[in-house]
Amino acid sequence: MLQLESELNQQRMRPSIKTAVMAIGGAEDKIRGRQILHSFFDRAGSTKARILIIPSASREPEVMGRIYRDIFKDMGALSVEFLSISDRQQGEDPKLCDCLDQFTGVFMSGGDQIRLCDLLAETPLMEKLRSLVQQGQLTLAGTSAGAAALGQQMITGGGSGEPPSRDLVDLGIGLGMIPQVIVDQHFHNRNRLARLISAIAANPDKLGIGIDEDTCALFERDGLIQILGRGTVTIVDPRQSTYTNYAQVGASDPLSISNLRLHLLSHGDCYDLHKCKVRSKRVNLPPI
Amino acid sequence: MLQLESELNQQRMRPSIKTAVMAIGGAEDKIRGRQILHSFFDRAGSTKARILIIPSASREPEVMGRIYRDIFKDMGALSVEFLSISDRQQGEDPKLCDCLDQFTGVFMSGGDQIRLCDLLAETPLMEKLRSLVQQGQLTLAGTSAGAAALGQQMITGGGSGEPPSRDLVDLGIGLGMIPQVIVDQHFHNRNRLARLISAIAANPDKLGIGIDEDTCALFERDGLIQILGRGTVTIVDPRQSTYTNYAQVGASDPLSISNLRLHLLSHGDCYDLHKCKVRSKRVNLPPI
Helix, strand or coil: CHHHHHHHHHHHHCCCCCCEEEEECCCCCCCCCCHHHHHHHHHCCHHHCEEEEECCCCCCHHHHHHHHHHHHHHHCCCEEEECCCCCHHHHHCHHHHHHHHHCCEEEECCCCHHHHHHHHCCCHHHHHHHHHHHCCCCEEEEECHHHHCCCCEEEEEECCCCCCCHHHEEEEECCCCCCCEEEEECCHHHCCHHHHHHHHHHCCCCEEEEECCCEEEEEECCCEEEEEECCEEEEEECCCCCCECCCCCCCCCCCCEEEEEEEEEECCCEEECCCCEEECCCCCCCCC | CHHHHHHHHHHHHCCCCCCEEEEECCCCCCCCCCHHHHHHHHHCCHHHCEEEEECCCCCCHHHHHHHHHHHHHHHCCCEEEECCCCCHHHHHCHHHHHHHHHCCEEEECCCCHHHHHHHHCCCHHHHHHHHHHHCCCCEEEEECHHHHCCCCEEEEEECCCCCCCHHHEEEEECCCCCCCEEEEECCHHHCCHHHHHHHHHHCCCCEEEEECCCEEEEEECCCEEEEEECCEEEEEECCCCCCECCCCCCCCCCCCEEEEEEEEEECCCEEECCCCEEECCCCCCCCC
16 A cells, blocks of 8 residues: 555656656767757756666766766756765665655766676666666666666677678677667667677677667657657667577688668668567658 | 681680689789689689789879789789770770780779779770670679779768768769679778768669778679678668658758668678578688
8 A cells, every 4th residue: 555655746846747768879969959868858858857877877977967967957948967976885775765756867878888787787777777767757768888888798899891690799688678679789880780780690699780870769668669859769670580690600701691681760760679570750850 | 607617616625714803892812812803814714814904093003003913923914904094085996895805804904983984885895895794705804993883872082981972982983884883992991881871872773882901802793792802891782771861851951762682692601692691601602
């Protein structure tokens, strides 16, 4: 009964918003139109938003935290705080976990996804965050390293200028917020398709999502991915692949893979994760 | 009757070989195993091969011509000559056209595909060469610029580090030896998938063929593409694409395209152009 009342109170506290997970490809516009950051601000509740920034991927988390705090305060958020995490034990603190309930939006900055996940992956704090995201209780955004860490499998590094191979990509454990995908970022800007294909060859049950700079793949709760921003989101779908040499070749040998399906999507396009289909342009988005 | 006799004489002169068109992605091994160049030498008739080198893409055609002449002579070809073309009129000379009949292999060097096609595209000499290739009378190979020029549509330049767009690729008229494809070369080595996708978006009736360095897509006359060498051949097949914004967006805007099929193939793999299918590994190829 107490729990029910607490849930009702929480719902009363939360502004009526359509929550989402926003994977941003890095280098999002922070100065002019700020379209993507504004979409996060809107999805987090606009002037009723209570935003938590997690700048733990950054080497200078306080500097990074302040940059985003100033942006969201400038937009008119009700409150903006940032989390200072310097060791994994903090992510196990039950008080900190409980604090998450008060936020309507969580924003994870760029930096190094290994640092971010070394501090936070598989902690009670991230379990709580995942649970709130799955229940649609808050909007979660990650940019650059913060986007890379969204999947269960995470790209931690890799090369370009070579054909896909097992060696071309380094993988680690991510935060598991969108477990069915592997996210790559700064995507066309850093020529990362070969490494994303290499990651998908190693994880053919996953969908590859490559996000360009100043571009966002917005995961709606109904299974739609909406695209916002200046670049493309590239979807690599291996589910119809019938042939690969992955298990037979050496780590640096070129990979063979047949029948990868590739979708390149831009501002206003949608992809239906359940039907595996591109939907026609949505008309209710502002032009970029 | 005279024509029939002449054809019979030609057949008698030619060694019994299985001719092909070989598109080589540039930087093929010229020193050690020379696997790809040796395949050309074999397909051109081995020790009975009479080879013509066309080094017209190069700024230093004589130097380039001599390099390949020495290689094929060293392998034991019956004769090796190279063609010095300095203006388009030479490509209209009927005597030169007739000379082509005597060769069992023609090899087009690297350099600049624009220079090559400015000199030779749509000349009677190239019409004669195309006719001999189509009849299976000789094996034709092109490396780098010589490979880029094989299609009817040719990539003459372009960028990387950006999402596909109409502006990302420059196109021109090629030699039309394999009219149904657009060939790109130095492919993963120079991160060229985005520009090949841009070229295919502009020509959705074509198949994109991206060839890595020291790698060859060998087009058999029965419609099979065999892969040889150290890298991959990437096939971009747009025939199942159901959606693109190509006609609606500006030249530098990012392109949306759904349902591109991508095949990455490596040494020993085959692709059936008629059935649009990857075939399992051929076992009769020497390992690389």
